[in-house]
Amino acid sequence: xxNRVIKIYHGPQHPGITGNMSLxxxxxxxxxxxxxxxxxxxxxxxxxxxERRTIIQAFTIVCRICVPEPDPNEENFARAIETxxxxxxxxxxxxxxxxxxxxxxxASLLLWIGGQSGSIGLGTVGQWSLFDRDLIxxxxxxxxxxxxxxxxxxxxxxxxxxxxxxxxxxxxxLDYLEDRLPLYDKxxxxxxxxxxxxxxxxxVNRDEALKNGYVGQVLRGxxxxxxxRRDNPYLVYEDLDFxxxxxxxxxxxxxxxxxRGEIRESIKILRQIIEKMPKDGKIMQxxxxxxxxxxxKDDTFVSTESARGExxxxxxxxxxxxIRRMQVKGASLIHGFTLLEKLLIDEELSNVAxxxxxxxxxxxxxxx
Amino acid sequence: xxxTMLPEVTAxxxxxxxxxxxxxxxxxxxxxxxxxxxxxxxxxxxxxxxxVGPYGLLQLAxxxxxxxxxxxxxxxxxxxxxxxxxxxITAATxxxxxxxxxxxxxxxxxxVDVYVPSIASDVNVGILFVLGMMAAGLYGPLLAGMAxxxxxxxxxxxxxxxxxxxxEVVTGLSLLAPIMMVxxxxxxxxxxxxxxxxxxxxxQPVAFILxxxxxxxxxxxxxxxxxxxxxxxxxxxxxxYSGMRWxxxxxxxxxxxxxxxxxxSVVFLGGYNDWWIFPGWIMILAKIAFxxxxxxxxxxxxxxxxxxxxMWLCWKVLMPLAVINVVIxxxxxxxx
Numbered sequence: 001x002x003n004r005v006i007k008i009y010h011g012p013q014h015p016g017i018t019g020n021m022s023l024x025x026x027x028x029x030x031x032x033x034x035x036x037x038x039x040x041x042x043x044x045x046x047x048x049x050x051e052r053r054t055i056i057q058a059f060t061i062v063c064r065i066c067v068p069e070p071d072p073n074e075e076n077f078a079r080a081i082e083t084x085x086x087x088x089x090x091x092x093x094x095x096x097x098x099x100x101x102x103x104x105x106x107a108s109l110l111l112w113i114g115g116q117s118g119s120i121g122l123g124t125v126g127q128w129s130l131f132d133r134d135l136i137x138x139x140x141x142x143x144x145x146x147x148x149x150x151x152x153x154x155x156x157x158x159x160x161x162x163x164x165x166x167x168x169x170x171x172x173x174l175d176y177l178e179d180r181l182p183l184y185d186k187x188x189x190x191x192x193x194x195x196x197x198x199x200x201x202x203x204v205n206r207d208e209a210l211k212n213g214y215v216g217q218v219l220r221g222x223x224x225x226x227x228x229r230r231d232n233p234y235l236v237y238e239d240l241d242f243x244x245x246x247x248x249x250x251x252x253x254x255x256x257x258x259x260r261g262e263i264r265e266s267i268k269i270l271r272q273i274i275e276k277m278p279k280d281g282k283i284m285q286x287x288x289x290x291x292x293x294x295x296x297k298d299d300t301f302v303s304t305e306s307a308r309g310e311x312x313x314x315x316x317x318x319x320x321x322x323i324r325r326m327q328v329k330g331a332s333l334i335h336g337f338t339l340l341e342k343l344l345i346d347e348e349l350s351n352v353a354x355x356x357x358x359x360x361x362x363x364x365x366x367x368x
Numbered sequence: 369x370x371x372t373m374l375p376e377v378t379a380x381x382x383x384x385x386x387x388x389x390x391x392x393x394x395x396x397x398x399x400x401x402x403x404x405x406x407x408x409x410x411x412x413x414x415x416x417x418x419x420v421g422p423y424g425l426l427q428l429a430x431x432x433x434x435x436x437x438x439x440x441x442x443x444x445x446x447x448x449x450x451x452x453x454x455x456x457i458t459a460a461t462x463x464x465x466x467x468x469x470x471x472x473x474x475x476x477x478x479x480v481d482v483y484v485p486s487i488a489s490d491v492n493v494g495i496l497f498v499l500g501m502m503a504a505g506l507y508g509p510l511l512a513g514m515a516x517x518x519x520x521x522x523x524x525x526x527x528x529x530x531x532x533x534x535x536e537v538v539t540g541l542s543l544l545a546p547i548m549m550v551x552x553x554x555x556x557x558x559x560x561x562x563x564x565x566x567x568x569x570x571x572q573p574v575a576f577i578l579x580x581x582x583x584x585x586x587x588x589x590x591x592x593x594x595x596x597x598x599x600x601x602x603x604x605x606x607x608x609y610s611g612m613r614w615x616x617x618x619x620x621x622x623x624x625x626x627x628x629x630x631x632x633s634v635v636f637l638g639g640y641n642d643w644w645i646f647p648g649w650i651m652i653l654a655k656i657a658f659x660x661x662x663x664x665x666x667x668x669x670x671x672x673x674x675x676x677x678x679m680w681l682c683w684k685v686l687m688p689l690a691v692i693n694v695v696i697x698x699x700x701x702x703x704x
Contacts, residue, residue, distance in 0.1 A: 008519050030523065030675065121590060121597055121672035127412035193591060193671045349523070350600050350674040 004028060010352055012041050017115060017356060018068045019363030021336065027349060035344035037337050043367040047326050054321045055081055055155060055293055063149050065328060066365040068111050071104035072306035073328075074153035076313040079234065081155035083300045084317055085287065091236070092281030093157035098235045099170075099273045100143070100152060101304070102266045106177070107136040108307035109263050112360065116256060117188050119353035120197060125188045132180055135173055142166065157284035167274050174267050181263065189260050198253035202343050202355040206250055214339060215331045216309020217262075217360060220246045221254035228305035239276070242269050252351075252358040262307075292321050299325075308332065308360035332366045335359040385488040389466050397622035398428050404664050411668040438611035443516055446608065450515035455613045458508030458620035465501035466623060468494045469630045470555050473640045473648040485556075493553045495543060498631065502586055502624060506532045508617065509588075509595055513605035524604025527594045530675045534682035535585035535592070541690035542578035545697040546635055555631075559639035567638040574693045576636045578686055583628040585678065588621060590667040594675050629659035 011022035020041035026034035046065055050058040062077040063070035075097060082089065089097075110133040114126035137147040142163055144150040152159050188194060204214065206222045219226045227244045229237040245261025247254040287293055295317025303312035309331035318324040336359070343355055402417065402425065409416025417424030442448055470487040477484060491497045506528055513525025546568050547553060550561045562568055569576045585592040596604035606614055633639060633655035640648035673681070 006519050006522070027523075029526070117671070121593065122670065123408075124412050124668045127414060131413050187669065191671065193673060196677060197671065197674060348674060348676065350597075350672075353600065 005033060009038075012038075014353060014356065017361060017363065018111070021361070021363040021366065023340075023344070023352065023356075025344070025349070025352070030349040032344050032347050032349065032352070035341045037341060039336075039363065039367050041367075042364045046368040047328060050323050050326045052322060054291070055295070055323070056291060058323055058326070059154060060151060063151055064364075065368055066306070066308075066330070066332075066362045067148070068362065069104055069108045069306055069308070070149050070151075071101050071153065072304040072311045073313075074151065075101055075235075075304050076302050076311065077315070078153050078155045079302045079304075080300050080313050080315040081295070083302065084296055084298055084315065085155070085293070087156055087285050087287060089157045089285050090278075090281040090283070092278045093283050093285070094235045095273055095277040096158050096162065096283065097153050098237065098240075099270060099277070100140075100150070100158070101235070102269050102273070103136055103139065103170075105307045106263055106266045106270075107133045107140075109259050109266070110136070112259060112307070112357070113184060113188065116354070116357045117194075119357045120194060122188065122191070122194070125184060128180075129184065132177060135176070139166070139170060139173060142169075154284070156287045156290070157282065159284070161283055167277070170270065171274055174270055177263075178267060185260070189256060194256075195253060197351070198251065198256060198354065198358075199249070200251055201347070201351050202252045202358060204250045204339065204343070209250075212338060213334050214309075215334075216306075217255045217258045217358075218309070218331075218335065218339065220244065220258045222250045223248040226310075228303050228310045232303065234302075234304065236273075236276075240269050240272050242272075252354055255358045255360075294319060294321055295323060306330070308335075308362060308365075328365070328368055330362070330365045331360060332362045336361040336363070336366050381484060382488055386467065389488060390463055393463065393466055393623050393626060394619060396626060397619045398432065400622040400625065400660065401431065401618070402428050403660070404667075407661065407664045408668055411665070432615075435612050435615040440611050440613070441608075443518070443608050445517040447515040447517075450511050451608075452613070454508050454512035454515060455609070455616035455620075456508075457511065458505050459616040459623070461501045461505035461508070462620040462623035462627065465498045465505070465627050466630075468497045468501075468555070469627060470559065470634065470640065471630060471652060487556065490554060490556055494555045495547065495553045495558075495631075495635075498627065499539060499543070502627065503532070503536055505620060505624065508620065509605040512609065512617070516605075516608040518607050520602040520607045521605055523601045524595050524607070527601070527675055528605065530679060531585055531588070531592065531594055534679050535582045538578055538582040538682050538686045538690055539586060541687065541694060542575045542582060543635065544690075545575045545694050546572050548694070548697055548701060555634050555639075558635050559641065562638045563641045565638070565641070565643065567636065569636040572636065572693070572697070574689060576632070578690050578693070579632065579636070581686060582682075583632065584663065584666065585682070587624045587628055587663070589625065589663050591670040591673050592678055593667075593672055594678065597672050625660060625663055626656065629656040629663075632659050 006027045008025050008027060009022050010025055012020035022038045024036045024038060025032050046061055050061055053061070059077065062073045065073050110129040113129040117125035140150055141147045143166060144152040144160065204218055204222055209219055209222050209224060215226070223246050225244050225246055230244055242265045245258050245265060247257045297317060297319040299314065299316035301312060301314045303310050305311070311331065312329040314327040315323060316325040340356060340359060340361065344352060347355065406416045417427040420426040420430045442451055467488040468491045470490070474483060474485040476482065509528040510525045513521040513528065546558070549568070549571065550558050552558070588595050596606055606617055609617065633652055637655050638651070640652040642648050643651050
């Protein structure tokens with residue numbers, strides 16, 4: 001039996017995963033007997049890099065930590081600096097930030113639909129969802145000047161005022177997206193083959209889920225209602241009315257259905273934001289000497305709910321202009337190593353890509 | 369009619385027809401890739417090939433030039449002979465199978481007054497021959513995967529074996545019921561049986577659906593595209609192939625798609641009989657084209673299944689259904 005095990009490398013390129021990581025799999029026939037994650041393809045040393053930089057220099061780096069979703073990084077960084085400096089931002093800036101975060105969430109979840117459907121060989125839905133994501137990126141371009149990297153949420157507020165008629169355009173886009181969502185249900189979420197493949201595959205142990213520190217859709221797919229937006233509210237999430245979709249089953253399908261619900265909730269949140277956004281207010285609070293801003297000798301820990309789960313930053317200053325230490329804690333490390341290696345044992349080779357996608361792993365974020 | 373034809377004329381005719389099949393089907397198979405890309409693009413809100421020639425029509429030529437001029441690479445530890453022969457098996461069997469299927473109604477060449485049956489050779493066990501040839505075609509992927517000394521290739525050929533074991537029974541059993549009704553294995557008899565305008569699919573809807581499903585597995589199309597699913601096993605049995613060797617696998621695959629389309633049309637969908645005001649040859653072209661389009665449609669709308677799910681589907685669902693269908697057909701025929 002020893003001799004019949006073949007070792008293969010799955011990756012480093014994967015369909016539907018934004019970044020490179022490889023999986024070393026021991027195969028007996030098509031059954032996986034052992035799995036080890038290998039990273040190191042994308043290590044850029046961001047945590048160390050920012051230690052020698054002022055906040056305005058670090059600001060351009062943090063958003064590159066997770067490529068498909070830069071906004072939670074910016075929000076974490078900005079909020080950490082604001083907490084350290086004791087700056088209170090205006091209501092309007094808070095609403096704009098929340099709007100950007102929710103738009104980013106919808107875009108990221110649409111990208112995930114593409115990845116998940118691509119991993120089971122359904123390219124059509126992937127193309128559709130990327131088309132729809134592009135429309136959100138168009139709005140981002142109008143708002144921030146960038147499609148993928150926005151560099152919009154800056155310590156003290158946001159960088160630019162909303163363009164004329166932006167909210168109307170967003171409203172129209174939401175209508176359009178709501179029309180499109182039933183189509184995804186029909187072709188993807190209720191697809192008999194997808195259900196057949198996804199139900200009962202990649203089952204997470206519910207008891208271990210909290211203990212091991214799994215976050216996001218993995219927890220909510222186990223029926224555990226955890227969401228930073230509700231548990232530890234930031235920005236204006238306290239004033240907004242939204243549900244936290246959960247699903248029982250702990251499998252790939254449960255996580256897919258949780259994401260399906262989250263897109264709808266995000267659209268609901270965006271509609272409320274359009275309604276409630278204050279008409280005027282300073283978008284940017286004055287940071288004293290912000291080019292040479294001295295970070296107080298203190299540390300802080302902030303977290304945001306990204307589209308992949310709870311996403312946290314620890315930032316410490318030592319009274320100088322440079323950041324003393326920054327530590328990122330995201331979903332990808334624990335999901336990509338501990339959980340993925342555990343889930344893949346005794347699975348079929350055909351399910352590897354599907355399971356990997358369902359965990360919401362973002363390789364650039366594992367290595368920073 | 370056969371009496372008017374001299375043996376030499378028949379022999380020359382067979383050679384001409386064989387060359388015609390090779391030329392026309394190769395061209396159509398190549399054109400099929402263009403159609404596939406355009407149709408998929410249409411369904412996926414994309415544009416598809418549009419750079420080479422008007423509407424990207426010359427993409428086919430560009431691809432051909434690229435395939436022919438690519439460096440021919442044989443991996444160091446590969447079994448060179450089998451590696452070289454495997455693509456030829458796939459392509460050759462696909463074309464040989466086409467030799468025994470009738471595409472158009474027979475016609476008389478004007479002035480010389482020679483009757484030409486539109487079939488290279490009307491084998492009296494036509495269906496058996498075609499199915500056997502298409503089944504033999506699976507040796508291509510099987511040998512290709514094992515000859516290239518690549519782990520993905522080996523996984524691909526293991527999957528070929530799985531697929532072969534799964535669908536072959538269903539294909540045979542699903543066609544058994546129509547064969548019982550017609551009482552012949554010749555495609556021409558099938559066509560003539562439906563000349564009154566009633567298609568066999570009316571009597572045998574279950575067999576038709578079973579045959580389509582098995583046919584998709586046979587031609588290695590989505591949702592049974594196990595042999596080369598890039599998210600799972602890179603490219604499976606074609607991982608180490610490049611250039612025209614790679615191209616031959618795909619010409620074979622597309623030729624098989626056309627064969628399945630012709631069998632479905634002739635056996636179940638009324639063949640090349642005239643219908644209403646449309647002459648037979650337009651009818652069969654339309655049917656083959658629709659069958660081809662249907663394969664692309666399915667590809668756009670369905671994910672892949674797992675290998676074990678294909679086996680489950682074929683052995684536990686489709687085969688019992690096919691057997692029940694055969695038994696019921698038999699009982700009805702006995703009673704009637």
